[in-house]
Amino acid sequence: xxxxxxxxxxxxxxxxxxxxxxxxxxxxxxxxxxxxxxxxxxxxxxxxxxxxxxxxxxxxxxxxxxxxxxxxxxxxxxxxxxxxxxxxxxxxxxxxxxxxxxxxxxxxxxxxxxx
Amino acid sequence: xxxxxxxxxxxxxxxxxxxxxxxxxxxxxxxxxxxxxxxxxxxxxxxxxxxxxxxxxxxxxxxxxxxxxxxxxxxxxxxxxxxxxxxxxxxxxxxxxxxxxxxxxxxxxx
Numbered sequence: 002x003x004x005x006x007x008x009x010x011x012x013x014x015x016x017x018x019x020x021x022x023x024x025x026x027x028x029x030x031x032x033x034x035x036x037x038x039x040x041x042x043x044x045x046x047x048x049x050x051x052x053x054x055x056x057x058x059x060x061x062x063x064x065x066x067x068x069x070x071x072x073x074x075x076x077x078x079x080x081x082x083x084x085x086x087x088x089x090x091x092x093x094x095x096x097x098x099x100x101x102x103x104x105x106x107x108x109x110x111x112x113x114x115x116x
Numbered sequence: 117x118x119x120x121x122x123x124x125x126x127x128x129x130x131x132x133x134x135x136x137x138x139x140x141x142x143x144x145x146x147x148x149x150x151x152x153x154x155x156x157x158x159x160x161x162x163x164x165x166x167x168x169x170x171x172x173x174x175x176x177x178x179x180x181x182x183x184x185x186x187x188x189x190x191x192x193x194x195x196x197x198x199x200x201x202x203x204x205x206x207x208x209x210x211x212x213x214x215x216x217x218x219x220x221x222x223x224x225x226x
Contacts, residue, residue: 032212044159044203046213057213092158096212104149105214107158 003027005108007093013114014083022078022111024093033076034094034105035068037061044092050076083115118142120217122204127223128194136189136220138204149214150178150189151203159203162189191222199224 006025014020026033035047048058050068067079076095080087090112094105119141128134140148147166151159163173165180165187177190189202201219208215 034212036214043218044205044214044216046215049212051212059213090156104161104164106161107151109158112156 003029005093005095005106007091007108007111009111010109011112011114013116016085016115017082020080020083020113022080022091022093022113024076024078024108025074026076026093026095027106028074030095030097030106032056032096032098032103032105033068033070034096035078036092036094036107037089038092038110039089047078080113083113085115088113088115118206118215120204120206120215122202122217122220124218125221125223127225130194130196130224130226132194133190133192134194134222136191136202136204136222138187138189138217140185140187140204140206140217142206142208142215144208145182145206147207148178148180148187149205149207150176150187151205153201153203153219155201162202194224196224196226198222 008023033050036044038044046059048062049056065081069077090110092110093108096103096105121139149164150162152162153159162176163178165171165178170179175192180187201221203219204217205214
């Protein structure tokens with residue numbers, strides 16, 4: 002069964018450093034998402050991406066964040082200058098379309114720790 | 117505003133039935149999803165409802181009443197492996213984002 006994959010599984014970085022989190026969505030999916038979950042809290046939407054551009058972003062997704070589809074398979078989230086409060090689990094998800102019956106499937110996540 | 121409420125924690129016994137409720141008030145509605153999340157892992161899709169009524173998938177069923185802003189997930193013949201968090205999430209009308217509740221942690225005991 003096809004699945005969303007993410008690398009790395011864990012990333013430890015120093016405050017102020019840039020990090021890039023990588024995702025490979027399911028191959029025939031057209032819509033890509035990033036969510037994050039701070040330890041013990043709910044899953045929060047960051048951004049959705051379609052046709053090589055951002056279609057929606059949340060208040061969390063400020064100028065420090067960017068997304069890119071550098072090639073036909075990868076989807077990346079970059080945090081330019083990490084802060085302590087960016088420590089969280091970051092989940093990538095993809096869906097075939099945005100019809101309500103099309104489920105978003107989540108990857109295993111990248112645990113980001115900012116020291 | 118947006119508000120999705122679920123009980124924080126529930127306990128049940130192996131073999132029993134448990135119902136996890138979710139109430140929501142969101143700006144727009146385009147479907148309600150239930151996900152299972154084991155600790156430290158990704159949310160895994162369980163079921164969705166877009167129209168009122170009951171959807172059944174094996175041991176799991178989900179119900180939706182749009183007029184009441186209410187859904188529940190019913191788990192039958194509970195197994196130890198069902199111990200996990202269950203997340204209720206609303207897909208907002210016209211948007212692609214899922215808005216999640218805080219999740220219900222279910223503990224299944226022998």
